[in-house]
Amino acid sequence: MVSDMTQSHPPRITKAVIPAAGLGTRFLPATKATPKEMLPVVDKPAIQYVVEEAVSAGLHDVLMITGRNKRPLEDHFDRNYELEEALSKKGDSARLAKVQESSDLATMHYVRQGDPRGLGHAILCSAPHVGREPFAVLLGDDLIDPRDPLLARMVEVQEQQGGSVIALMEVDPEQIHLYGCAAVEDTSEGDVVRITGLVEKPEPADAPSNFAVIGRYVLDPHIFEILRKTEPGRGGEIQLTDAIQQLAVDEKIGGPVHGVVFQGRRYDTGDRSDYLRAIVRLACEREDLGPDFRTWLKGYVTEEM
Ligand code: UTP
Helix, strand or coil: CCCHHHCCCCCCCCEEEEECCCCCHHHCCCCCCCCHHHCEECCEEHHHHHHHHHHHCCCCEEEEEECCCCHHHHHHCCCCHHHHHHHHHHCCHHHHHHHHHHHCCCEEEEEECCCCCCHHHHHHCCHHHHCCCCEEEECCCEEECCCCCCHHHHHHHHHHHCCEEEEEEECCHHHHHHCEEEEEEECCCCCEEEEEEEEECCCHHHCCCCEEEEEEEEECCHHHHHHHHCCCCHHHCCCHHHHHHHHHHCCCCCCCEEEEECCCCEEECCCHHHHHHHHHHHHHHCCCCHHHHHHHHHHHHHHHC
16 A cells, blocks of 8 residues: 555644553652653653653644553643642742643643553554544653754654654664664765664664664554554564564555654653753753752762762
């Protein structure tokens, strides 16, 4: 079947899907009753940065894939009348604006995954909402620094090339076993490569490159047909990487797959060390907290490390 994306006017991307139904076991016990996506990065839950990123790339329709214990995610993007009234009565307009910010951000939709059977399965849960248009996926625990726009560039590449676009980052070859890894060919654009194959978490000796797949995707809707047929892979989970590999090897289904090579700042907030790095870095750069925090941090590093 030939993809709709080969038409001269592909539909514009308007929808973002944010999978946030994982168990977050690396962060236990904090994630026993609280979703990891709600852990604060300075004073905002990690997930709010992700929704803000979707909106700043022009995607105002956001579908979050949630599961059990994930109720706080829905509450965070809803109104909180009690708190709003209390702050209004006090005349605290600055804090009131902070409370209202997340509920005014985007048009939010939710679907429950039921059993967390892997990222591929989570994406499949978005099929009825997404329909037949290309759509973006932003992993709820992957934080891209707001000053290094990645998704907007991916949307632009998808509009030019059709098909699907994934995000890549060069990593140390010893680290590649932690990621999906892409086999690539250069294109005429410096930050864009063509994907010829993907492997999930390869041993360094088997890795086709040191390009790691990170948590942003723009996908052709044919991915759903492939996911429906994808058997559980590594870890017994339905892997998104396996389905994108199918797209990459057979362009007749859903068009080509390109990769945008990202060189900005990115944090995996589901990993404890990276989470701490995200907080320190973003706190240092904040206008309100940064000056005091940097002074303390310099003293701490020189005196105690
Ligand atoms: P992770 O690989 O980080 O898994 O998922 P996890 O279960 O959330 O965390 P750990 O490894 O146990 O600590 C990557 C992304 O895919 C989502 C997660 O919420 C996260 O955003 N995901 C994963 C789902 O939505 N459903 C799944 O079945 C698996």
